[in-house]
Amino acid sequence: MEAEQSLLERCDLWACIQCGKCTGGCPMSFKTELNIRRLIYQALLDGGVNADGMDELWDCTACGTCVLRCPKEVGPSDLIVALRTTLVDGGVIPPTIRDALTSVFRHGNPSLMPPDERADWAEALGVKDISEGADVLYFVGCIPSYDDRAQKVAKSLVKVLQKADVDFGILGVEEKCCCNEVRLVGEEGLFGYMVEEQRELFESKGVQHIITTSPHCFNTFKNEYEGLNLKVQHYTEFVAELIEQGKLTFTGELNQVITYHDPCFLGKQNGVFDEPRDIIKSIPGVEFREMDRIRDRSLCCEGGGGRMWWEGTNPEEQLATARFEEVLSVGADVMAVACPFCLLTFELAAKAGGYDEKVQVLDIMELVARAI
Ligand code: SF4
Numbered sequence: 001m002e003a004e005q006s007l008l009e010r011c012d013l014w015a016c017i018q019c020g021k022c023t024g025g026c027p028m029s030f031k032t033e034l035n036i037r038r039l040i041y042q043a044l045l046d047g048g049v050n051a052d053g054m055d056e057l058w059d060c061t062a063c064g065t066c067v068l069r070c071p072k073e074v075g076p077s078d079l080i081v082a083l084r085t086t087l088v089d090g091g092v093i094p095p096t097i098r099d100a101l102t103s104v105f106r107h108g109n110p111s112l113m114p115p116d117e118r119a120d121w122a123e124a125l126g127v128k129d130i131s132e133g134a135d136v137l138y139f140v141g142c143i144p145s146y147d148d149r150a151q152k153v154a155k156s157l158v159k160v161l162q163k164a165d166v167d168f169g170i171l172g173v174e175e176k177c178c179c180n181e182v183r184l185v186g187e188e189g190l191f192g193y194m195v196e197e198q199r200e201l202f203e204s205k206g207v208q209h210i211i212t213t214s215p216h217c218f219n220t221f222k223n224e225y226e227g228l229n230l231k232v233q234h235y236t237e238f239v240a241e242l243i244e245q246g247k248l249t250f251t252g253e254l255n256q257v258i259t260y261h262d263p264c265f266l267g268k269q270n271g272v273f274d275e276p277r278d279i280i281k282s283i284p285g286v287e288f289r290e291m292d293r294i295r296d297r298s299l300c301c302e303g304g305g306g307r308m309w310w311e312g313t314n315p316e317e318q319l320a321t322a323r324f325e326e327v328l329s330v331g332a333d334v335m336a337v338a339c340p341f342c343l344l345t346f347e348l349a350a351k352a353g354g355y356d357e358k359v360q361v362l363d364i365m366e367l368v369a370r371a372i
């Protein structure tokens with residue numbers, strides 16, 4: 001009973017009027033057992049939620065749609081994080097998620113990759129270590145540090161920053177996971193430990209301004225790291241400013257029809273809608289077209305909230321597949337993204353669904369790097 005009270009207190013569910021707008025907007029409610037309205041009902045009135053055996057709790061992508069749709073500012077997805085926390089605390093956790101968490105603790109990344117190879121992608125690019133002093137810390141993130149495909153995004157951003165003469169550095173092998181997904185799968189203890197470690201690291205390097213590749217790192221530094229008094233920007237915000245100030249100019253052009261997919265952690269959760277579009281539209285030769293579901297109505301790619309670590313995902317059934325039909329319906333040949341999770345999830349879905357010959361998935365920085 002004590003645990004249940006603290007759960008209710010933490011989630012402030014009492015304002016809920018059971019209107020169902022949260023479940024109506026939830027992208028996962030159409031394809032899984034997840035029903036956030038019903039969970040809230042159970043938590044409040046039906047004797048409490050027993051999370052044991054509720055596999056659907058791992059289906060939540062933490063997209064934030066339910067939070068946006070709720071007319072009473074309940075913050076429905078907090079309940080899922082709280083319920084996941086009870087499962088994690090009790091040791092009831094899917095094996096692949098447990099392995100990712102163990103890897104974060106031991107190696108500083110969720111993919112069992114060697115920490116001393118974290119900055120290999122930057123070899124020969126002339127990127128300095130932040131210890132040498134720099135105006136801006138480029139926080140690369142786990143996926144762009146280790147994944148071959150996402151490394152191309154990090155390299156493109158480096159090219160762009162160098163072209164604009166930005167004084168920036170990276171943490172190199174000292175960089176560790178930002179832990180956005182660690183918090184969202186309910187591992188609060190590990191999240192707290194890592195936050196403390198990163199805060200001390202940033203302080204020791206004299207960091208005042210961070211730009212991130214990933215909206216997930218951006219979100220957690222901006223909203224979840226208590227006491228982190230630094231300027232935090234997603235790269236789209238920073239690069240849009242460079243273009244606007246005339247510090248980054250284009251020398252080439254891209255004659256392509258491009259549409260843009262809003263990542264949940266950049267758009268819905270942090271309101272960054274215009275800057276990515278401004279960048280794409282500023283590239284000479286580009287014809288920009290919008291899909292139907294955009295900005296705060298954007299479809300979730302299904303990669304967030306620990307879903308990347310969840311082995312139950314079938315690429316052919318992912319929401320990403322539906323997204324390609326929208327891309328084709330507006331006649332775009334490129335779907336631009338601004339998130340490593342979206343990039344990998346969409347590429348996997350494109351291959352699984354046979355869309356890869358019709359639509360290219362490219363990060364905005366890859367597009368910019370091709371035109372400078
Ligand atoms: S949208 Fe808000 S008020 Fe409506 S059922 Fe969901 S949590 Fe309750």
Ligand code: SF4
Pocket residue numbers: 022025026027028029036059060061062063064065066067076077080
């Ligand atoms: S955060 Fe997204 S996936 Fe999770 S319950 Fe809310 S709407 Fe559904």
